[in-house]
Amino acid sequence: MKIRRAQAADVESIVRMLAADQLGVGRESTTDLAPYLRAFELIEADPNQLLVVADADAEPVGTLQLTIIPGLARGGALRGQIEAVRVRPDHRGAGLGERLVRWAIAEARGRGCALVQLTSDVTRTGAHRFYQRLGFTASHTGFKLALPAELR
């Protein structure tokens, strides 16, 4: 199983994985891919973004996004931030999520990051155990504020 940079042709598969998630099901729609393809172009154009997929039988069955964030804190450290980790339902339980996250940690290290960070919905207790097993510490509380479209 190979982990590689996602291409525009992978966007539909990735969105299907996002939509197959218990929390993503109400947030994503594959009927119109145009907004996702526009977002993909922004990701592609930004050297600090890396969206990857893992293939099985030449089809994406896992994905995550790694963002490199420069900052002054912690001695001017680079941070690697992991978002949108998903494994297709029929490929779960085979260690693919772990392979993806370990890949992202190694990539962040290779890019000089001093820290890897991510947030996980408080209801995903299985995911929390998974990240702690990989060495992550649940040291922070993650806050979100949705900005309604009519106010943007």
Next chain:
Amino acid sequence: MKIRRAQAADVESIVRMLAADQLGVGRESTTDLAPYLRAFELIEADPNQLLVVADADAEPVGTLQLTIIPGLARGGALRGQIEAVRVRPDHRGAGLGERLVRWAIAEARGRGCALVQLTSDVTRTGAHRFYQRLGFTASHTGFKLALPAELR
């Protein structure tokens, strides 16, 4: 009090604010600014990073960093991420932190973000009440993994 983009000449003041923090005190050092100035150059070179300061008497007394992150999740939404919110100890309790965070929310909205996110150390319970008062929901657990320098 004006909020403006930070310049290289502000880096020392910003690092002093990071170091004056209860958790930052062991993580920052103002004896050698070189790594911070290198990090500042990376921030400056990235159009998705915005490091700002708030001045009082022509001196920075507050700071935060806003990062714009493109992604496929939530319909291809842009996220605004707030990091490193700090107010100089002698200027706390006057609403400056709130002004800075509200400024960042408005800036994120102006750039088309559908969501603003941040994490706060679990021990900063006062900060948690502050963010909830501003409308944020503590919906996530934030995980960190330090990468030791010898392994980078």
